[in-house]
Amino acid sequence: MTTAVSPLSVQNLTVAYQKKPVLRDISFEIPEGKLIGIVGPNGAGKSTLIKAALGLIPRVTGEVTLYGRPYKEQRKLVGYVPQRESVDWDFPTSALDVVMMGRYGHLGWFKRPGAKEKELALACLEKVGMTDFADRQISQLSGGQQQRIFLARALAQDAQLYFMDEPFVGVDAATEKAIITLLNELKLQGKTVLVVHHDLSTVKEYFDWVMLLNVQLMALGPVDDVFTKDNLQRAYGGRLALLNRDDDAIIVSAR
Amino acid sequence: MGSIDWLGLLVDPNTQWILLGSILLGLSSGVLGSFAYLRKQSLMGDALAHAALPGVCIAFMLTGSKSIGFFLIGAAAAGLIATFGIGFVTRNTRIKQDSALGIVLSVFFGLGIVLLTQIQHGDSGNQSGLDKFLFGQAASMVHSDVVVMAAVALLLVVACSLLFKEFKLLSFDSGFAKGLGYPVALLDQLLMFLIVVAVVVGIQAVGVVLMSALLITPAVSARYWTEKVGVMVVLSGVFGSISGLIGTVASTAANNLPTGPLSVLAATMLFVVSVIFAPRRGVVSKALLQWSVRKSVLQEKKRAGAVLGTSSVPAQRGEEGQA
Numbered sequence A: 001m002t003t004a005v006s007p008l009s010v011q012n013l014t015v016a017y018q019k020k021p022v023l024r025d026i027s028f029e030i031p032e033g034k035l036i037g038i039v040g041p042n043g044a045g046k047s048t049l050i051k052a053a054l055g056l057i058p059r060v061t062g063e064v065t066l067y068g069r070p071y072k073e074q075r076k077l078v079g080y081v082p083q084r085e086s087v088d089w090d091f092p093t094s095a096l097d098v099v100m101m102g103r104y105g106h107l108g109w110f111k112r113p114g115a116k117e118k119e120l121a122l123a124c125l126e127k128v129g130m131t132d133f134a135d136r137q138i139s140q141l142s143g144g145q146q147q148r149i150f151l152a153r154a155l156a157q158d159a160q161l162y163f164m165d166e167p168f169v170g171v172d173a174a175t176e177k178a179i180i181t182l183l184n185e186l187k188l189q190g191k192t193v194l195v196v197h198h199d200l201s202t203v204k205e206y207f208d209w210v211m212l213l214n215v216q217l218m219a220l221g222p223v224d225d226v227f228t229k230d231n232l233q234r235a236y237g238g239r240l241a242l243l244n245r246d247d248d249a250i251i252v253s254a255r
Numbered sequence B: 001m002g003s004i005d006w007l008g009l010l011v012d013p014n015t016q017w018i019l020l021g022s023i024l025l026g027l028s029s030g031v032l033g034s035f036a037y038l039r040k041q042s043l044m045g046d047a048l049a050h051a052a053l054p055g056v057c058i059a060f061m062l063t064g065s066k067s068i069g070f071f072l073i074g075a076a077a078a079g080l081i082a083t084f085g086i087g088f089v090t091r092n093t094r095i096k097q098d099s100a101l102g103i104v105l106s107v108f109f110g111l112g113i114v115l116l117t118q119i120q121h122g123d124s125g126n127q128s129g130l131d132k133f134l135f136g137q138a139a140s141m142v143h144s145d146v147v148v149m150a151a152v153a154l155l156l157v158v159a160c161s162l163l164f165k166e167f168k169l170l171s172f173d174s175g176f177a178k179g180l181g182y183p184v185a186l187l188d189q190l191l192m193f194l195i196v197v198a199v200v201v202g203i204q205a206v207g208v209v210l211m212s213a214l215l216i217t218p219a220v221s222a223r224y225w226t227e228k229v230g231v232m233v234v235l236s237g238v239f240g241s242i243s244g245l246i247g248t249v250a251s252t253a254a255n256n257l258p259t260g261p262l263s264v265l266a267a268t269m270l271f272v273v274s275v276i277f278a279p280r281r282g283v284v285s286k287a288l289l290q291w292s293v294r295k296s297v298l299q300e301k302k303r304a305g306a307v308l309g310t311s312s313v314p315a316q317r318g319e320e321g322q323a
Helices: A046-054 A071-077 A095-107 A115-127 A143-156 A173-188 A200-206 A229-236 B006-011 B013-038 B042-063 B068-092 B097-121 B143-162 B164-172 B174-179 B184-206 B208-225 B229-253 B259-277 B283-308
Strands: A008-016 A021-030 A035-039 A061-066 A078-081 A161-165 A192-196 A209-214 A216-222 A240-245 A248-254
Touching (some): A046 A078, A046 A192, A071 A078, A078 A143, A095 B164, A115 A143, A143 A173, A209 A229, B068 B143, B164 B184, B184 B208
16 A cells, blocks of 8 residues: 555455354455554454454455565564453463563574563563563453553564554553553554554544454544544444534444 | 381382382373463363273283383373364364363273273283273382383473473463464374373373372462462472372382372372462461451551541552552
């Protein structure tokens, strides 16, 4: 699009858990250096899209290329923040240790993380404001702090393209602010970030681009062009309550 | 063998070998068990141990020899079929994994007992001692058995320490591991296979029925003492080897009692001690903590009440509230 090679290009992606497709014929390309929100109703396949792009779940059809090459060759360019509930936080490990896991992909087989990895992990913890909690056992952290640890781990991956699965769910205001500051910092470094997002009221404030998804790709583009009442009505069906004020659609609730 | 001559027993080179074998076996099963426990697959070890029995029996019936190599092949094949069966049932029916485990475990064990009885009633002269596979008899092992057992157990520990980082990530966040490009399915199978190997080498010493306890109990005990995976794995190995040691010594010393149950009793004793006395997570330490918190809160209330006539407790801990 704007640049020569798109960070992420998806062609004819279809994913099905059982018989029924969760995602149908998704094709898109995204530009580099943007914060992109993925928005859609429950069961629209937002997380599935991320997981399928990352190769975590099998695709029925479709091609995914990163910077013009197949995903498998480009793994080191990708950072991933899974949903916080996807792991057991009672696991016997410290915050620093979790962040160091972000370096495992670069380390290769058998090699243990050393002083270099520790230093980098500490720097990442500092970026998310969690330096004081480096040695804390992860179950002793609040939900927001756990989310920041996951974010720091993704930072440690030192990627070009980030996938984040609902990083704002169940976090306090301070963490939400810290995350969004960090996302903007990543953008300034020319990195691309895709974020699965639930809260329609903050889409305009947080993201440059938005992807509306409901099994099919409903719309993709700059927030001002795409995040319109008509498009949202189309993506959410009748499940959207809008409040009109000065021709600006303010979303009250969406389920 | 007499039951009084302890010193003479421990000096006996054959017993020393058996002891070494038991210690290494406990070490390897403790180490592997902690990964199974962290992956929440404690019962999988149980299923694999029980599935090993028919595999071992069939291997014996086909080859007529009590060679650990053939047993390993038989048990691994049976374990593979068992895990496949569990996967098949959970994928294609509405039965959940715990029920599927229960079904597969009992079917394989039942089949194993049938085959074992069949073998014992057969006329092969070589079958004596096969019944020891149920509960284990370390003293019945010959020198070459012990050497193989020790070598394999050592190999398992080396494999786990080489792949420590990989297994750790697999246990904590397999989705993330997959995203990094780890062959998660392969690692999963490998871990499963290593558990099968641990079960098979442990069969003669501990028996199939209780091998799973030696996989899980040391791991659960170790979890009480630490918040670090590495320490937990090592500690679990240490607990396992202590259990193996006590079980073997007691078994050889006291009239050839079966080793398996004795080892498991030893492991359980360590577990009980851990539950009660472990720092932070233990029952005693939790009660003490609660008591001291209560005392300080009451004192503070008293002080605040004396000054202001109201109770106010300043918020502490952490910079932010729980989300």
